[in-house]
Amino acid sequence: MTQAGGWFHCSVKPISRSAGRSVVAAAAYRSGERLRDDRTQQTHDYRRRIGVEAAFIVAPADAPDWVYDAGKLWNAAETVEKRSNSQTAREVELALPSAVDGAEREAIARQLAEHLAERYGVAVAVALHQPSEQGDERNHHAHILMTTRRMEADGLGAKTRELDDKKTGGQEVRHIREYACDLINASLERAGLDERVDHRSFKERGIEQVPSEHLGVEASGMERRGKRSRRGDLNRENAKRNQRINELTEQRTALDGEIEREEASHQGAVGKEAESGSYWRDRINGERETSQEDPPPASPQGIQPEESKAAQSAFADSIALASSAQLNRQGEVKHGGLALSWVEHAKEQARELWQELLEMLKEEERQPPDRSR
Incomplete structure (x- = not known):
C-alpha cells in the first residue's frame, strides 16, 4: 500500500524590483557564487556559503554561449528591464525527496528545468540545497530561477506572458506543480519506495478531518466490556486517519517554513550587505582621504611603540571576531564594497583603521596650541 508524502512543496513567485530585489544577488546566494551586479555596482560573494549541493544552467538549444555564465545571464536580465517595478526573474521552489540519493534529486531538478526552458523558451538556473x-534533515530542495523573457539566439527577447495573464497564469502554475509531482513520483518508484506525493491541496483531494461516530447505548456497552463494536472500529480508523492528516500537515508546514526562513535570511543578508557597502564607500571617499604618496604616519606623541602594537592587536582581534560572526550569518564579509575573507584580510583591515586613527591624531597635533589661557 502506497503512503502519502505530505512534504510536497512547489511554489512559483516573481523576483521584482518593486520589492527591492536584485536577481543577481538572488542568483549568487542560491548557487554560492561571487557575482557583480552592474546595475547597483555591488558585489555579492557567497562562495563560502555551505549547503549548495549542485548548481547548473539550462537554456534553449539556440541560446548564445554566454547564457551559461551566471554573471552575464542575470546582468542581462537586469539590464533589459527599464522600469523600477520590473520583474527580472521567476523562481520555482521545489521540495525534493530525502529518500532518494543526490543524483536522483539532481535529475528531478534538471528535468523540470529542461521542461521549463522548452515550454517557455527561457534560460533556467538551478541550485540544489541541502x-x-x-x-529538518529531510529538507532537500531546489531553487529554480528562470528569465521572464524568452532566450533567443541574439539574447533576451519578448516577455513570457503565459504566467502573467490572469486567465492562463493559474493554469501554468498548476501545470508546473503537476509536472514536478510526476517527476518526483517516478523517482520514488525507481527507488522501489511506496511513498507518493500529490500536487493537489488536501482540500482538492477531499482530505479533511473525519468526525467520530456516536456509539450509542449498545456499542458503548460492548466497548466498556472490552468487546469491539463496528462503530468503535470505525472511530478508531477515523482517529488514525485524522492523526496521519495532522502529521502530514505539520510536516509540510515545517518544511515550507524552513524554505521561507532561508529566503528571509538571504534578504536580511543582502540588506546588511548594501548598508555595509555604502558605509565603507563613504568612509573611503570621505574628507579624510589620504594621498598614496604620503609616507606612513609615525606614532603620535605620547603613544609608545609597545602600546601601538598592543592597540593594533586589539583592533585585529575585534575585527576578526566581528568578521567571523558576519561570515557565519551571511556567508561573506564586506569591506569597501568588496567581499573579502576575514582570515586573510583582518590584519589588513586593522592596519587601515589604525592608520586612519593615527592620521586623525596627527591632524590634531598640527593644530596651533590655544594661547588664550
Whole structure:
C-alpha cells in the first residue's frame, strides 16, 4: 500500500524590483557564487556559503554561449528591464525527496528545468540545497530561477506572458506543480519506495478531518466490556486517519517554513550587505582621504611603540571576531564594497583603521596650541 508524502512543496513567485530585489544577488546566494551586479555596482560573494549541493544552467538549444555564465545571464536580465517595478526573474521552489540519493534529486531538478526552458523558451538556473544543520534533515530542495523573457539566439527577447495573464497564469502554475509531482513520483518508484506525493491541496483531494461516530447505548456497552463494536472500529480508523492528516500537515508546514526562513535570511543578508557597502564607500571617499604618496604616519606623541602594537592587536582581534560572526550569518564579509575573507584580510583591515586613527591624531597635533589661557 502506497503512503502519502505530505512534504510536497512547489511554489512559483516573481523576483521584482518593486520589492527591492536584485536577481543577481538572488542568483549568487542560491548557487554560492561571487557575482557583480552592474546595475547597483555591488558585489555579492557567497562562495563560502555551505549547503549548495549542485548548481547548473539550462537554456534553449539556440541560446548564445554566454547564457551559461551566471554573471552575464542575470546582468542581462537586469539590464533589459527599464522600469523600477520590473520583474527580472521567476523562481520555482521545489521540495525534493530525502529518500532518494543526490543524483536522483539532481535529475528531478534538471528535468523540470529542461521542461521549463522548452515550454517557455527561457534560460533556467538551478541550485540544489541541502538541509540546514539546525533544520529538518529531510529538507532537500531546489531553487529554480528562470528569465521572464524568452532566450533567443541574439539574447533576451519578448516577455513570457503565459504566467502573467490572469486567465492562463493559474493554469501554468498548476501545470508546473503537476509536472514536478510526476517527476518526483517516478523517482520514488525507481527507488522501489511506496511513498507518493500529490500536487493537489488536501482540500482538492477531499482530505479533511473525519468526525467520530456516536456509539450509542449498545456499542458503548460492548466497548466498556472490552468487546469491539463496528462503530468503535470505525472511530478508531477515523482517529488514525485524522492523526496521519495532522502529521502530514505539520510536516509540510515545517518544511515550507524552513524554505521561507532561508529566503528571509538571504534578504536580511543582502540588506546588511548594501548598508555595509555604502558605509565603507563613504568612509573611503570621505574628507579624510589620504594621498598614496604620503609616507606612513609615525606614532603620535605620547603613544609608545609597545602600546601601538598592543592597540593594533586589539583592533585585529575585534575585527576578526566581528568578521567571523558576519561570515557565519551571511556567508561573506564586506569591506569597501568588496567581499573579502576575514582570515586573510583582518590584519589588513586593522592596519587601515589604525592608520586612519593615527592620521586623525596627527591632524590634531598640527593644530596651533590655544594661547588664550
